[in-house]
Amino acid sequence: MSLETIISSFSDENANKFLMYLQKKNRRSDVKNSTLFKLIYTQKFTSKEIKNQLYKADTNNDAYHALRKRLHQTIIDFLAAINLEEENSEKTTVIKYILVARSFLQQNHYNVGSKLLDKAHKIADNSQLYPYLNEIYRLRIQYAHLNPKEDLEKLIDQFNKNQNLLKLEEQLNIVYAKVKAILYKISNKGEVIDFQKIVLKILHEQHIDINKNLSFKSFYQLLSIVSISAFISKDYLQIESFMLNTYDILRKHPNKDKERFYHIHVLYMIANTLFRTKQFKKSMYFLGLMNNEIDKNPKKYEAVFKLKYELLYNLNLNYTNNQDIAINRLENLLVKKRKDYETTLDLFLALIVFLFQKGAVKKSYKLITELYHTDSWYEEKVGNEWVIKKNLIEILLLVELDYSDLFDNRLAKFKRQHGAFLKKIGQEQVLIFLKYVELFFYNPKTVTTIDFYNKVENSFRWIGAKEEDIFVMSFYAWLKSKMIQKPIYETTLALVKQAQDL
Structure with missing residues (x-):
């Protein structure tokens, strides 16, 4: 570096x-x-x-x-x-005890070494530090012959149980690494992969057995795998109950304070899942828990998590009829240069969308023109999905501004760059949507007819308002607003309310 x-x-x-x-x-x-x-x-x-x-x-x-x-x-x-x-003080204390205990044992000072190992064992066991417990058991077994009170068979049994827990933790770490690698190929490289089939295969290969003895980090990795699966399939409703039930276990986990980094991640994933299933009140509740954890050590965690918190907080505000507050917060946030480039770009795009929904089209378009890097550069930084969203919003802004030359150019470019990929991943609906955008651009009066409405209804694969992805719903809201001749934001909130009432 x-x-x-x-x-x-x-x-x-x-x-x-x-x-x-x-x-x-x-x-x-x-x-x-x-x-x-x-x-x-x-x-x-x-x-x-x-x-x-x-x-x-x-x-x-x-x-x-x-x-x-x-x-x-x-x-x-x-x-x-x-x-x-x-660093986790328990870990450093255990390491010190093990190192000193080993030294005493090697010098045949068994009583002192044994007492230090006992102290290390108590801390490591309470904190589920399986790798360190492994070394403690190994040393106790190695020197068991010097202590007539030591039950060797019991020690070996405890060692084997700890080995299983350590193996499970390592297996989940492997699965997590493989899943993240697949996600990178899909998001950043635009590769078409049957994600869920591959994840099931990986879990089967590693013989993952989920139980309450998992370490906090392992629970975090498991929830990450599930969350990534939902991100790819856009089916957050399917994982919601699993996420919440798992958090019921984590709430009582002995290491939730010691593993605050992973705890904050988990709260963010749950809040994001609840936002995507349009349960904004519950999402805000978990964001409140997340913020409380950040505030317990702001110097350590604000730089990593605060922008992610702000992104999700302002998205919740926007979809609960608090758009002006969300826009004001985002504008204030983006004044200062941030080191978390990925989340900063997400915040920037969110502001563009909010202004677009509000009807501040010129201001929104001015912001999007400030994204001067190439699409390939943005794909490398934040992924293919972000680029597709950015390009779609730009096309809709060009429609609103009636920039015909630029509209034709951007539409043709979008189809050329993303058309084949969208078809391969089963997202032809984006291309169908653009077909109706083009129809509206060149003949705006047709969209208010019954014939146009029926064409739209018959063209899309509707999965139900409750299950539909909130961002997909937001794009459709623009088209519907033209069909019913109502403001975009009002139409968006009405569609979301309809989904919540189901």
Whole structure:
């Protein structure tokens, strides 16, 4: 990873901490590492400009690269130190006890070593630290002959049970890794894959047996797998009860406070599932729980989770008739440059959509023109689905603005770039929708006729308002608003209300 990339990940607080760390570490006043860090952190200068500011000559390439290398290593040391401070205290305590206990056992000081292992065992068992328990049992079995009170057969049985739990945790980790790899191929590479069939095959291959003895991290990985499956199939209704029932177990899990990082992730996944099934009140409740967990250690978690929280919070606001509040919050959020580029783009697209639904078409279109990178660049950063949504919104904005030349160009480009992919994944409805968009653009009066209404009803595969994806519903709301001659936002909320009432 480049020095620039590492430094760009620093929060302002960590940047100040690092500069203080350098100040204590530097023994001479003429050391240039602080200056180099500050120049890179501003993100205003090229590497050549920075070198010239530091050395005022082109002849110091070796000195400059040596300085960069030293700064890189110092940053790694600093980050390692602060991560150790923030690491699960139980884990670090157990590691220390095991290391010291092993040393005493090797020197035949069994009583001291055994007492330390007992302490380590109690902490590791309470925290479900299966890898560390594995080492504790291994040491106790190895030195059991020195303790007449030790029941070797019982120890071996406990060791084998822990091995099964450790194996299950590792199996889920493998499944999680494979599922994430498949998701990357679908979202970022546009590959057509039978996702659910492959996931079932992976679960079968790994012999996954779900039980309440899973570690918190394993539960998180399991819920992630289920959530990814819903993301691909757009069938969040099917996983909702499983997510909520699993959280009932997690609420009482002994490690939910110790594993706060995964706990926050789980709350976000549940809130997102409930939003996608149009249960906005419940979604907001879980977002409240998520925010409470973030606030317990904001320095550690805000940078990772706060923008994701804001995205989902404002989506809920928008679909509960609080659009102006959502727009205002998003505009304030996007004033400041953010390091979470993926979520920032999601926030930006959400603002474009909200303004479009509100009828602020020119403002919405101005924002979309600020997305100046190529589609392939955005696909690499945030995935194919985001690009398709962005392009669809742009086409609808061009319709509203009556930009005929640009409309023809973007429509043809969309069909050329995404047509084959949409057909392969069974999403021909997007292309059917665009056919009616084109009909409206060139003959707007036809959309209010009974004949047009019947054509639309017979063209789409309706799966029911309750099951329909909320974003698909939002695009259809634009077409329906033209058919019934009502505002887009009003029509959108009416469709959502209809789904909630079922």
